[in-house]
Amino acid sequence: MRDRILSFLSERGTLADEQAVEYFLTQADPLGAADRLLRAFQDPPLVITLEDIQRAVAIARAATDRAATVRTRPPAPAAAFAIPASFRETVAPAADVAEDIRVLKDITGHSTCEGTLADFARYFRHRFQTIARILRHRPELAGAMEIARAKKLTRDTAVIGIVTDVRTTKNGHRILELEDETGSVSVLLPAGSSLAADAIVNDEVIGVTGRSNDRGLFIAKSLLHPDLPTSKAFPGTEGHLRVGFMSDIHVGSRTFLADRWAKFSAWACDGDEVARSLRYLVLSGDVVDGIGVYPRQDEELVLDDIYAQYEALASMLHELPDHLKVILLPGNHDAVRPAEPQPALPTAIQKLFDSNVKFVGNPSTVSLHGVRVLAYHGRSMDDFVSAVPSLSYARPLDAMREMLRKRHLAPIYGGKTPIAPEAEDHLIIDQVPDIFVTGHVHAAAVGEHRGVVLVNSSTWQAQTSFQKMHNIEPVAGRLPIVDLHTGEAVLKVF
Numbered sequence: 001m002r003d004r005i006l007s008f009l010s011e012r013g014t015l016a017d018e019q020a021v022e023y024f025l026t027q028a029d030p031l032g033a034a035d036r037l038l039r040a041f042q043d044p045p046l047v048i049t050l051e052d053i054q055r056a057v058a059i060a061r062a063a064t065d066r067a068a069t070v071r072t073r074p075p076a077p078a079a080a081f082a083i084p085a086s087f088r089e090t091v092a093p094a095a096d097v098a099e100d101i102r103v104l105k106d107i108t109g110h111s112t113c114e115g116t117l118a119d120f121a122r123y124f125r126h127r128f129q130t131i132a133r134i135l136r137h138r139p140e141l142a143g144a145m146e147i148a149r150a151k152k153l154t155r156d157t158a159v160i161g162i163v164t165d166v167r168t169t170k171n172g173h174r175i176l177e178l179e180d181e182t183g184s185v186s187v188l189l190p191a192g193s194s195l196a197a198d199a200i201v202n203d204e205v206i207g208v209t210g211r212s213n214d215r216g217l218f219i220a221k222s223l224l225h226p227d228l229p230t231s232k233a234f235p236g237t238e239g240h241l242r243v244g245f246m247s248d249i250h251v252g253s254r255t256f257l258a259d260r261w262a263k264f265s266a267w268a269c270d271g272d273e274v275a276r277s278l279r280y281l282v283l284s285g286d287v288v289d290g291i292g293v294y295p296r297q298d299e300e301l302v303l304d305d306i307y308a309q310y311e312a313l314a315s316m317l318h319e320l321p322d323h324l325k326v327i328l329l330p331g332n333h334d335a336v337r338p339a340e341p342q343p344a345l346p347t348a349i350q351k352l353f354d355s356n357v358k359f360v361g362n363p364s365t366v367s368l369h370g371v372r373v374l375a376y377h378g379r380s381m382d383d384f385v386s387a388v389p390s391l392s393y394a395r396p397l398d399a400m401r402e403m404l405r406k407r408h409l410a411p412i413y414g415g416k417t418p419i420a421p422e423a424e425d426h427l428i429i430d431q432v433p434d435i436f437v438t439g440h441v442h443a444a445a446v447g448e449h450r451g452v453v454l455v456n457s458s459t460w461q462a463q464t465s466f467q468k469m470h471n472i473e474p475v476a477g478r479l480p481i482v483d484l485h486t487g488e489a490v491l492k493v494f
Contacts (some may be wrong), residue, residue: 005030007194009048010140010222012038012230019050038230046139083274083490087483091240094279095323101280101358104372105365105426107341113422123421124162124203124413128180130428131205131407132160134226141207141224148182151212158209159185159218166200176200178208178218187218195223199388199402204411226407228432232451234487235434237369241484242277244492247284247377247439247457250333251316252309254302255462256289260477261316263494268320274481274492281324284439284457285331285362285377287313293333300464306335307352310345314353322356329362331377331440336362339420340379340410341427363409363427371434371484378438378456380410380417387412393472396456397447400438404429404449435482442467444478446489453487455480 005024008031009016016024016034027033037053045052113119135141144158161178168174172191177184187208189195200206200223207224250256267275288309289301303309317326330336330345337343344350344359353359360366363376384399385391391399403409409427410417419427437455444458458478467474479492 001025001030004194005034007222008034009038012227014038014046014048014139016048017050020048020053023050023053083492087481087488087490088273089240091273091277093276093323094241095276095321097239097241097279099279099325100367100369101325101327102367103360103364104367104431105363106344106361107422107426108343108359108361111341111343111420111422113420115421119421119423122423123425125181126423127203127408127425127428128162128205130425130430131226132180134407134430135160135205135207135224138207138224140209140222144207146182147178147180147185151183151185151216151218154211154214156209156211156221158207160205160207161185162205163200163202166202172196174200176208178206185212185218186216187220189220189223195220198223199390199405201384201387201406201412203413204406204408225405227405228407228450228452230450232432234451234453235371236486237371237484239485240277241279241369242274242481243280243282243368243373243435243484244278245282245284245437245455245457245480245482246460247331248286248442248459248461249283249313250286250289250459250461251313252301252303253289253461253464254300255464256302257460257462257476260494261460264477264479265316265319267492267494268324278324278481279484280368281320281326282366282373282375282437282457283326283328284375284437285329286333286439287328287331288333288335289461290333290335294466307349310335310349310352314357317357318354320356324356326357327360327366327375328357329360329364329375329377331362332379337420339418341420341422342377365431365433369484372431373435373437374429374433375437376409378440380412380415381438381441383410383412383415383417386415393441394443395445396438396441396443397445397449397454400436400454400456401449404436404452434487437480442472442474442476444475444480444491446480446482446491453482453489455482455489458491 024030024034141158144160147159150157150159161180164179165177174189174196176187178187208220209222210220212218291306330342342362344361350359366373381399407429435453439457442459445456447454459474459476477494482489
């Protein structure tokens with residue numbers, strides 16, 4: 001366990017002295033205690049001491065006594081979706097608060113790719129260089145060498161590269177092919193080590209420390225992902241404004257849940273304190289079922305015209321309260337190019353909606369009263385679930401945490417997620433969000449990762465024939481709601 005603790009801390013850019021390690025070993029969950037401690041630091045020290053631990057514990061105890069308001073509530077248990085009393089406190093109606101939306105990052109109007117070989121080379125070069133700069137902030141990688149140079153040395157070195165292949169040997173070792181702009185190297189992750197169990201996928205950028213042997217194989221001692229800083233406070237608005245999240249409405253499908261939507265609409269128009277505090281509604285893609293998205297889709301449609309589908313959605317959104325501003329981004333069923341990043345819906349479709357709907361691309365980063373929201377439809381979850389055995393459609397937050405660890409929404413190129421080779425990789429998570437939202441998998445969950453509120457939006461479509469074939473049971477009619485003042489997240493059931 002001692003080695004596991006030291007490895008855990010090293011992977012997160014810090015070390016611990018002997019007394020600190022002994023403290024962790026006395027805890028019921030040593031790794032959990034180490035993780036909680038790291039979250040308590042804004043910037044963890046290079047070497048954690050027992051005094052650091054005692055100080056962090058004292059601060060945490062004082063914060064608990066004060067019932068600090070800047071926090072993220074953990075997700076509610078699956079069987080208990082009651083909104084807590086603290087979330088229902090009387091607040092100023094959202095209708096009294098002026099709109100404050102700024103689009104910080106969006107491909108719309110900025111796409112330049114033509115699909116040439118030069119576009120692909122430029123795209124991957126930008127990905128590598130951007131994420132490598134993030135990795136170099138880690139103490140272990142500050143002096144990382146070019147791969148071509150590190151291969152010639154027999155002492156401990158550090159390298160940063162993009163993963164071009166991952167394979168497992170018959171003895172259980174994992175071999176990574178790592179490449180930078182100077183060359184490539186085979187990296188050995190020994191069987192039985194924590195490194196061999198790490199969730200590594202093709203085309204992500206990682207850092208590795210270790211040394212080359214006489215056969216040119218780089219033996220890894222530690223593996224580092226760019227990940228987020230170890231802790232982050234939620235910025236918080238002045239008042240208790242709330243934002244709701246939806247996706248995968250699939251208007252036009254025979255399995256669209258019109259009755260659930262009617263309940264939501266009635267609640268939003270004449271509901272309780274929570275409804276009156278709802279200022280924004282983010283729709284994270286697949287708002288309509290589309291046309292020709294999959295074979296024989298026409299047999300499952302009640303509206304077989306794409307414009308009719310969007311007209312129906314526009315009518316539904318028009319019935320919502322005027323103060324509820326809608327932010328809409330596309331998904332793989334919508335009428336835009338399938339390749340990500342996707343621009344906003346075309347002007348001809350936007351004209352079907354009233355001015356209360358703001359159209360953005362997929363993904364987009366939007367500021368709501370200073371709170372940074374990263375919204376992504378989430379199609380890359382198909383690739384994550386296929387590539388990483390521990391991930392599942394039923395646990396979307398796990399895949400979202402991997403995206404944040406890798407600082408990339410869709411690292412795997414050439415899989416199920418089509419990606420356009422733009423001049424810049426718009427799927428890199430270069431700025432840390434306050435809220436990260438996805439959809440796509442027809443689940444519903446709220447949680448957190450290193451201070452970032454995680455939301456997977458629920459679907460408003462019942463089980464389809466495809467889902468029946470694959471034994472997928474959607475979690476429908478849930479509305480995740482986040483308080484922009486505290487970061488507290490809840491699920492409202494309809």
